[in-house]
Amino acid sequence: xxxxxxxxxxxxxxxxxxxxxxxxxxxxxxxxxxxxxxxxxxxxxxxxxxxxxxxxxxxxxxxxxxxxxxxxxxxxxxxxxxxxxxxxxxxxxxxxxxxxxxxxxxxxxxxxxxxxxxxxxxxxxxxxxx
Amino acid sequence: xxxxxxxxxxxxxxxxxxxxxxxxxxxxxxxxxxxxxxxxxxxxxxxxxxxxxxxxxxxxxxxxxxxxxxxxxxxxxxxxxxxxxxxxxxxxxxxxxxxxxxxxxxxxxxxxxxxxxxxxxxxxxxxxxxxxxxxxxxxxxxxxxxxxxxxxxxxxxxxxxxxxxxxxxxxxxxxxxxxxxxxxxxxxxxxxxxxxxxxxxxxxxxxxxxxxxxxxxxxxxxxxxxxxxxxxxxxxxxxxxxxxxxxxxxxxxxxxxxxxxxxxxxxxxxxxxxxxxxxxxxxxx
Numbered sequence: 001x002x003x004x005x006x007x008x009x010x011x012x013x014x015x016x017x018x019x020x021x022x023x024x025x026x027x028x029x030x031x032x033x034x035x036x037x038x039x040x041x042x043x044x045x046x047x048x049x050x051x052x053x054x055x056x057x058x059x060x061x062x063x064x065x066x067x068x069x070x071x072x073x074x075x076x077x078x079x080x081x082x083x084x085x086x087x088x089x090x091x092x093x094x095x096x097x098x099x100x101x102x103x104x105x106x107x108x109x110x111x112x113x114x115x116x117x118x119x120x121x122x123x124x125x126x127x128x129x130x
Numbered sequence: 131x132x133x134x135x136x137x138x139x140x141x142x143x144x145x146x147x148x149x150x151x152x153x154x155x156x157x158x159x160x161x162x163x164x165x166x167x168x169x170x171x172x173x174x175x176x177x178x179x180x181x182x183x184x185x186x187x188x189x190x191x192x193x194x195x196x197x198x199x200x201x202x203x204x205x206x207x208x209x210x211x212x213x214x215x216x217x218x219x220x221x222x223x224x225x226x227x228x229x230x231x232x233x234x235x236x237x238x239x240x241x242x243x244x245x246x247x248x249x250x251x252x253x254x255x256x257x258x259x260x261x262x263x264x265x266x267x268x269x270x271x272x273x274x275x276x277x278x279x280x281x282x283x284x285x286x287x288x289x290x291x292x293x294x295x296x297x298x299x300x301x302x303x304x305x306x307x308x309x310x311x312x313x314x315x316x317x318x319x320x321x322x323x324x325x326x327x328x329x330x331x332x333x334x335x336x337x338x339x340x341x342x343x344x345x346x347x348x349x350x351x352x353x354x355x356x357x358x359x360x361x362x363x364x365x366x367x368x369x370x371x372x373x374x375x376x377x378x379x380x381x382x383x384x385x386x387x388x389x390x391x392x393x394x395x396x397x398x399x400x401x402x403x404x405x406x407x408x409x410x411x412x413x414x415x
Contacts, residue, residue, distance in 0.1 A: 006140060026143070026144070028140070043144070048131070
């Protein structure tokens with residue numbers, strides 16, 4: 001299996017984006033984003049000096065800067081910065097020495113099981129047939 | 131934070147996609163033996179044998195018990211049958227004897243009875259059987275009829291010699307039954323010009339059956355004196371000896387050697403016979 005090439009978007013410092021940023025790979029933001037950042041895969045990294053005024057949603061989320069909004073992480077969530085909003089995570093959460101949270105931390109598990117009743121029925125059906 | 135650090139950071143969270151290449155994996159895997167259906171059949175057979183073995187023990191026990199019971203029943207039935215036959219055999223004989231003897235006196239009163247009247251005893255197949263019933267016993271091979279006949283045989287045996295049929299009398303009087311030791315000698319001696327006087331004083335039956343010796347004494351009228359005495363003794367001996375010695379016929383083969391008797395000395399063969407008479411000893415055979 002060939003290792004896929006690392007695909008990362010870098011928003012360097014001194015950059016300002018007004019609007020949502022939607023990505024299918026990882027991103028490192030050292031600028032100012034006035035909107036949401038949504039990534040399907042990879043790491044959403046809010047570097048030190050970076051600031052996001054909106055939601056941050058990604059596979060893995062690492063906050064070293066400032067986020068003024070909710071944070072949704074489906075995997076690993078590391079906070080070593082400042083977050084004004086609620087934090088929703090589905091995997092693990094790490095809080096660094098410089099972590100500052102102004103909101104609630106909630107762990108969700110329903111996302112992993114979508115259409116649970118139907119799946120359960122299918123599983124029961126398959127188990128019954130076997 | 132330079133690019134290398136950013137790259138290393140992203141590399142930490144980059145999940146290597148796991149792709150399962152079934153084709154390459156199957157090609158890399160060693161060839162596994164395909165599950166043959168014979169194994170499944172063998173497993174089924176094993177299961178069947180296991181079930182049979184589980185259910186076989188009580189079945190074998192039941193079969194053994196049934197076999198023992200059957201053998202015991204057969205033996206008991208055979209013993210009972212044998213005992214029943216041995217006990218019932220005399221009854222059957224008595225019944226048969228009664229059936230044979232009873233009708234005689236019963237026939238007289240039946241003359242006055244109508245035909246429809248039932249007989250004193252119910253008719254059975256035994257009454258209709260003319261042959262005496264044969265009873266075989268498993269314990270003994272003795273025929274019951276022989277036992278029954280032995281009881282009635284002495285009477286019949288006693289009557290047989292007295293009531294000999296005429297045919298047997300004729301056969302006994304036939305010339306074949308005539309005592310040969312005396313008769314054959316005379317013709318042979320006569321034919322070979324032997325002294326004739328031997329045949330003259332024999333028994334009446336011999337004289338009757340042998341008319342030829344008559345001319346013999348004419349040929350040698352001188353010799354008869356000595357031989358005459360011996361034939362008389364010989365003639366007298368057969369009358370007495372058969373009563374004393376029934377086996378006298380065995381010794382009569384001695385004169386069958388005509389070469390020695392060809393010489394006209396009839397007294398020679400009579401001498402050894404006269405010795406036991408003179409000495410008074412009893413010949414033992």
